[in-house]
Amino acid sequence: MQSIYHRIEELIKERGMTKKAFCQQLGISTGNFGDWKRGKTTPGTNKLIEIASFFDASLDWIMLGRDVQGEVLKESQDPYFFGASGQLNCQGEPLSEAERNFILEYIEFTRFRKEKNQRNSTMG
Known part of the structure; x- marks a missing residue:
């Protein structure tokens, strides 16, 4: 394994x-x-x-x-993985608006960092 x-x-x-x-x-x-x-x-x-x-x-x-x-989750989907219920299937309570925003900001940050790293690796 x-x-x-x-x-x-x-x-x-x-x-x-x-x-x-x-x-x-x-x-x-x-x-x-x-x-x-x-x-x-x-x-x-x-x-x-x-x-x-x-x-x-x-x-x-x-x-x-x-x-x-089944269906693969992609970062480009809107509203990402929250769906109509506003929560993940494994979560007992709905996410707050602040929690949703934090997760979406983190995803955007990782996307930005990935793109920056890729640009830097092609330049150097």
């Missing part, structure tokens, strides 16, 4: 990057990356979201190694 590290490593190879370049672009220390490889630690939730966004990959695949069944 593949680990999160191995799936991330596969994405890095598919992108044609070095592990060092990947770590630099996403602000990951090589020590932390090595800990992921040894199974000592795993990336935190925010870092996993950032990695999934960077590679345009499914969190399900990165975390569990399985493809998403």
Whole structure:
């Protein structure tokens, strides 16, 4: 069974990057990356979201190694994943407007950072 590290490593190879370049672009220390490889630690939730966004990959695949069944969520959809009920299926209470705005701002931030990193990697 593949680990999160191995799936991330596969994405890095598919992108044609070095592990060092990947770590630099996403602000990951090589020590932390090595800990992921040894199974000592795993990336935190925010870092996993950032990695999934960077590679345009499914969190399900990165975390569990399985493809998403059914409809795939895309960042370009509006109103993203809140749907008519205003909440995720796994959440007991509806998200507040402030929580929704925070999540949407974070998504925009990761998109901006990804684009900036891609521009910087092609320039340097």
